[in-house]
Amino acid sequence: MSQIYTRRFFLGAAVSAFAAVSAMAEPPTASLRPVGRDADLYKQAIPNVSEILADSGIKGHVAFAVVDVDSGIWLEAANANMGIPPASSAKAITALYALDVLGPNHVFETRLIATGDVVDGVVQGDLILAGGGDPTLDSDDLGVMAEKLKTAGITGVKGGFKVYEGDFPRTPAIDPEQPDQVGYNPGLSGIALNYNRVHFEWQRGSNGYDVTMEGRSARYQPAVRIATMEVVDRRGPVYTYEDKAGRDVWTVAKGALGKSGARWLPVRRPGPYAGDVFVTIAKSLDIDLPEAEMIDSLPGGKALIVHTSADLRSILKDMLKYSTNLTAEMVGMAASVARAGPLDSLRASAAEMNRWSVEKLGMENPQMVDHSGLSDDSKMTARDMAGALGRIHGTGLRPILKPVYLRDDRGRPERDNPIKIDAKTGTLNFVSALAGFVTTPEGRVLAFAVLSANPEERAKISREERERPPGARTWNGRAKRVQRGLLERWALLYNVTVVPEPAPVVAPEPETETTSDPASEAVADNAPAPDAELEPEL
Incomplete structure (x- = not known):
């Protein structure tokens, strides 16, 4: 089915509200659906996860998790413990790392x-x-x-x-x-x-x-x-x-x-x-x-x-806006040296950030080998990413994340859409990520992570082809359709508190990485932004 998540649809459908309380200590292994209510027939118009994936045509792995930041309730998750390259979405974690270790007023x-x-x-x-x-x-x-x-x-x-x-x-x-x-x-x-x-x-x-x-x-x-x-x-x-x-x-x-x-x-x-x-x-x-x-x-x-230099907070805001790999690596190394003293490699610095992520963010298995997410050897789970963002909500990260806009039926960014998204994108060849916060029109804040990858197609790319590999842009567009569909689904389904109930798995892996691999960097490229990623709008 084609997606119908337009601003007009939301405004017409979201007049109903849900009211209940639920608590779950762990993210579910399957996508959840709310218990039926008399006034929620409009939910039947909301595509489920399988329909969103089918509509996108994406091939490869799709993992996601979404959590209510106020209650800590996990709302939906699929493949949430699968390690996937986070690409430049990892810069959100690097920003948290630098802010915590060095402080927002640090200067170089x-x-x-x-x-x-x-x-x-x-x-x-x-x-x-x-x-x-x-x-x-x-x-x-x-x-x-x-x-x-x-x-x-x-x-x-x-x-x-x-x-x-x-x-x-x-x-x-x-x-x-x-x-x-x-x-x-x-x-x-x-x-x-x-x-x-x-x-x-x-x-x-x-x-x-x-x-x-x-x-x-x-x-x-x-x-x-x-x-x-x-x-x-x-x-x-x-x-x-x-x-x-x-x-x-x-x-x-x-x-x-x-x-x-x-x-x-x-x-x-x-x-x-x-x-x-x-x-x-x-x-x-x-x-x-x-x-x-x-x-x-x-x-x-x-x-x-x-x-x-300018203060660290200002530097990080620009880093997140332009997705500058060098900035991420240098502020990450500065934090690691401040924590552990001189280190002998970038991987050793990333390992120090992994340890910090476990200690301070409650992550279980971060496997970063750099601070920018440029290497596809870096891995993170949707559970770790969404859970970390949910725990730190209210800190200094969200105000420096860039706004991400949904698009209307003509592909134009809806800057006045009642669904508000503050997030970090991530793009490598056949890898796409989005992690951050979505605010529903009634003000409920959800932390989320969507990580997609097709490692089989990525493995076929020669080193020489990595600047413009065939098929990568099309696949990336499909991944963004998944992100858009999931965000619109969550903003409608979880606009206010709901009562979740276990359901059959509805998000199986589909059959079967700019800090970034931006395909737009051609021979004549002279863009002023150091590593600006493709397609920041969804």
Whole structure:
């Protein structure tokens, strides 16, 4: 059957109310239905879960759970203990983790430190750029730091210019299984710049292509030396990457470029990238610095310039809005280091967050291997996700979740729909997730998680195909129809308190992963949002 969950249907059908009390200690293993009442014949028009799944045409696994946040009553669940990649919906848990461990007012500091006195404008020692875990640092911020250095009368250094990447584990990519060229999968350390992405732009001229590689921001757009690009006359692959002589060496197929375009490419060496950009900006201000050198420990010295980030709550709100993988990884690592001290890998940091999730959120079996959900090795159950959100309702998470809108019959977002949803989406190839809170028109708040995946189809994708795999967009659309149908069902069926009664299983698995695998990141993509996911509306 086709879905009829429009705003008009809701307003016409939801005049009836339910009044009763129920308590269940555990989520059910089957979907539940309310006991019949004289005034609830309209419920017959609400499709059950099997009808919603059939209408979507989805293939693979669908797991969900929904709980009343005030009473703790589990209302419906299916496959709720199945571990499924949560994709970027995991960022909601990462946000809770960072808020709890670091606090909403936490700020990150990036410092310029001198190891000697300043004599006649020259630092009598080394100048050190020290990262402090700020995921939002950009070239303009480094420009302001360099400008303040100039204002202080500093023109050079007697020693060297060093870069310290901080205490975070260093890794060349969040998920090594992603294609080389996707900008949402950069390297990580305790320093980041421009979300650890470099801006590649090309323009066809009479003698071939003119290309630039820049650390681009609003004011400063310095050319970089740490990443190079060569246009090669070949059919494919579109991009190649090589770690060569301390540089990110790229090539691109000439036939894929067209007349002109631009896109962000990931940076694998955050520290050298930040050092490279700072030296270029400093020289433009007549501050003479040698080429940057990396150091593994921070010597004593005096902080000459300190750049302070926005507060953590603001950073997390943007992270949840734009689904920025690098931000999730860096705030997650900051929280793990604060809890456990320096760690040797991203997986070790994620394991610390798993332990916290058990201790503080009551989760039973979180299996995250990162903080962004980019890797499909990360697993979570719908029960754990929905239960955690239900327990923390009333804390600082919900106000920073982005609104998610249902769509009308023409596909337009219904911003005035009486069903209100605050949630985190998640999208990988053949993986789709949505977790958060739905408020019914009569004000009942439900916490929910819907996790869908088709691991068989995902396993067929080669690494080179992961940017635009065949069939992934269609499958994702089907998964969103499931999410939409379930949310509309719950908002109608559980608009006010109901009396649930066990029923036969009605949500069997159908026959048979942007922080994300956004299919929209084409060769010419130059979107301002770092990892904005596809289709935030349902």
